[in-house]
Amino acid sequence: MAEQDIDAIIRVRDVTVQFGTTRVLDGLDLDVKRGEILGFVGPSGAGKSVLTRTIIGLVPKVSGRIEVFGVDLDAASSSQRRAVERRWGILFQQGALFSSLTVRQNIQFPAREYLRVSQRLLDEIMVAKLVMVGLKPEVADRYPSELSGGMIKRVALARALALDPELVFLDEPTSGLDPIGAGDFDELVRTLQRTLGLTVFMVTHDLDSLYTACDRIAVLGNGKIIAAGSIADMKASQHPWLQQYFNGKRARAVVA
Amino acid sequence: MSGDPTLERIAQGEGLALCAAGNWTARFAPALERIVSDAEKLRGSRPHILIDVSQVASLDTFGAWLIERLRRSLSDASAEAEIAGLSANYSSLVDEVRRVGPAPKAASEPLLISVMLEQIGRTVAGISGTIIGLVDMLGAVLAAAAKVLIHPRSFRFTSTVHHLEQVCLRAVPIVVLITFLIGCIISQQGIFHFRRFGADIFVVDMLGVLVLREIGVLLVAIMVAGRSGSAYTAELGSMKMREEIDALRTMGFDPIEVLILPRMLALVLALPILAFLGAMAALYGGGLVAWLYGGVDPEAFLLRLRDAISIDHFIVGMVKAPVMAAVIGIVACVEGLAVQGSAESLGQHTTASVVKGIFFVIVMDGVFAIFFASIGM
Numbered sequence: 001m002a003e004q005d006i007d008a009i010i011r012v013r014d015v016t017v018q019f020g021t022t023r024v025l026d027g028l029d030l031d032v033k034r035g036e037i038l039g040f041v042g043p044s045g046a047g048k049s050v051l052t053r054t055i056i057g058l059v060p061k062v063s064g065r066i067e068v069f070g071v072d073l074d075a076a077s078s079s080q081r082r083a084v085e086r087r088w089g090i091l092f093q094q095g096a097l098f099s100s101l102t103v104r105q106n107i108q109f110p111a112r113e114y115l116r117v118s119q120r121l122l123d124e125i126m127v128a129k130l131v132m133v134g135l136k137p138e139v140a141d142r143y144p145s146e147l148s149g150g151m152i153k154r155v156a157l158a159r160a161l162a163l164d165p166e167l168v169f170l171d172e173p174t175s176g177l178d179p180i181g182a183g184d185f186d187e188l189v190r191t192l193q194r195t196l197g198l199t200v201f202m203v204t205h206d207l208d209s210l211y212t213a214c215d216r217i218a219v220l221g222n223g224k225i226i227a228a229g230s231i232a233d234m235k236a237s238q239h240p241w242l243q244q245y246f247n248g249k250r251a252r253a254v255v256a
Numbered sequence: 257m258s259g260d261p262t263l264e265r266i267a268q269g270e271g272l273a274l275c276a277a278g279n280w281t282a283r284f285a286p287a288l289e290r291i292v293s294d295a296e297k298l299r300g301s302r303p304h305i306l307i308d309v310s311q312v313a314s315l316d317t318f319g320a321w322l323i324e325r326l327r328r329s330l331s332d333a334s335a336e337a338e339i340a341g342l343s344a345n346y347s348s349l350v351d352e353v354r355r356v357g358p359a360p361k362a363a364s365e366p367l368l369i370s371v372m373l374e375q376i377g378r379t380v381a382g383i384s385g386t387i388i389g390l391v392d393m394l395g396a397v398l399a400a401a402a403k404v405l406i407h408p409r410s411f412r413f414t415s416t417v418h419h420l421e422q423v424c425l426r427a428v429p430i431v432v433l434i435t436f437l438i439g440c441i442i443s444q445q446g447i448f449h450f451r452r453f454g455a456d457i458f459v460v461d462m463l464g465v466l467v468l469r470e471i472g473v474l475l476v477a478i479m480v481a482g483r484s485g486s487a488y489t490a491e492l493g494s495m496k497m498r499e500e501i502d503a504l505r506t507m508g509f510d511p512i513e514v515l516i517l518p519r520m521l522a523l524v525l526a527l528p529i530l531a532f533l534g535a536m537a538a539l540y541g542g543g544l545v546a547w548l549y550g551g552v553d554p555e556a557f558l559l560r561l562r563d564a565i566s567i568d569h570f571i572v573g574m575v576k577a578p579v580m581a582a583v584i585g586i587v588a589c590v591e592g593l594a595v596q597g598s599a600e601s602l603g604q605h606t607t608a609s610v611v612k613g614i615f616f617v618i619v620m621d622g623v624f625a626i627f628f629a630s631i632g633m
Contacts, residue, residue, distance in 0.1 A: 111282070144598070
């Protein structure tokens with residue numbers, strides 16, 4: 001994966017992250033290409049969320065280099081960084097909706113801060129985002145504590161999409177959803193990716209998501225990417241963890 | 257800047273073509289909104305209007321929606337505006353925004369005066385609820401305490417010791433420091449004013465009575481309400497938000513017994529100890545100032561103090577301490593359990609916990625003053 005890929009929207013090179021004496025990521029390389037949905041898998045505690053948070057800049061790294069949209073985030077000035085941040089959207093694992101704001105205010109928050117447009121347009125765009133993520137406009141004036149788990153995920157996705165980003169990070173988007181809801185969510189991500197031309201970086205444990213939504217899969221193990229490629233490549237791999245993951249009991253159930 | 261969105265108007269016989277070009281994206285949203293609002297005024301001017309988007313360089317939800325909004329506002333019963341030149345990869349986006357209906361109206365703001373009146377009414381009506389809540393909690397805590405007395409093994413000893421460390425041991429430095437300083441100030445002010453009458457020595461009477469009966473315990477109770485009452489409310493409130501209290505309940509534990517009783521007990525034990533230490537620190541500070549500033553040497557100070565105060569003064573102060581601790585603890589726990597799902601609510605209840613705690617402490621102090629006066633202590 002060392003070859004220079006011009007179309008890589010995220011380029012992670014030799015990144016090491018350490019908490020105390022535990023090395024979580026150890027010289028990791030990863031590329032995410034423009035317009036693809038990358039599924040990111042690995043055993044629990046392998047550091048999937050840590051990598052996501054490192055790319056976003058929430059976790060400091062010991063060494064290495066991360067470029068997003070061709071901008072080296074360590075060397076970037078604060079205005080360059082803000083410009084990058086406007087071009088990505090993030091769906092946190094627990095939604096991370098602002099609990100004291102309504103759904104309407106949550107979704108409008110980034111646009112209200114960054115764009116000088118009328119309240120009317122903000123409201124219309126908010127409804128458009130709600131419709132896109134498959135919610136009814138009536139939920140607009142509810143507070144996050146009055147929403148179900150699935151609705152929180154959808155509202156959080158709507159907020160992540162508020163500024164029409166080019167890149168979306170999804171941290172376990174389907175965890176905690178029922179299989180039908182999870183399937184709908186995968187479908188939704190696919191549709192949005194097609195209509196908006198998104199690049200999606202998706203951390204997931206959900207085999208169904210990997211089969212139906214993802215174009216490419218990267219596997220994390222021992223702080224490195226141990227494999228990357230299509231679902232067929234994964235199944236053909238001889239790595240024991242991959243063997244178990246993609247050809248195990250649960251995996252067979254998905255394929256059947 | 258290149259790529260700025262434009263909308264050119266070209267007459268086509270009877271009709272009109274609006275040619276969109278440039279970037280119709282969120283970055284240009286303010287400009288786009290202006291362009292579209294201007295173009296919406298063309299409504300009804302021509303029988304046939306065509307919106308040509310073939311020159312659009314890039315399109316996102318903002319652009320797609322504004323084009324759709326333009327189409328809708330230019331269409332009326334007689335004429336339908338059309339969108340033309342849509343490339344394949346954008347057509348699904350436009351289809352998506354076509355499903356968007358009108359935005360639901362945000363609840364309109366009522367008149368300020370009626371909001372104020374409503375607030376006053378609600379607050380007054382809420383007073384009875386507050387008192388019932390406090391009495392309810394007092395009853396629940398006493399019931400839990402009785403249960404623990406019958407089954408001593410269910411008592412959470414470790415938890416109580418932990419909270420005792422938090423609210424008592426760790427509070428000692430700040431409590432001692434502040435009461436020491438207050439003792440110094442009372443003494444200095446007393447000497448400064450009494451000196452005019454040549455009554456310097458009476459500062460010892462004032463200091464002794466004031467510190468042991470009132471200031472010692474009141475000051476410490478106010479500090480504990482601010483320091484530990486707020487902590488209790490915040491702890492219980494965030495546990496409530498994360499459904500930890502519900503989890504306890506479903507496992508068959510009584511949250512009152514597991515969470516609240518150890519906290520209450522720690523507070524009831526801690527406040528007399530802190531009040532005693534505080535009173536001693538205040539007397540020490542007062543004596544120090546009396547010596548250095550007023551020239552009352554320690555021997556004279558102690559002699560005078562022995563005459564001025566009796567054990568009654570000390571008892572009056574100490575008896576109040578556990579009652580005030582119970583009031584602070586109950587207010588803090590009631591507020592903690594009343595926290596709703598939002599961060600804002602947590603803040604409001606923590607504030608309410610401290611404000612109500614201090615208020616009730618002062619009310620209790622007044623009630624005690626009346627009581628002790630009538631029994632002649």
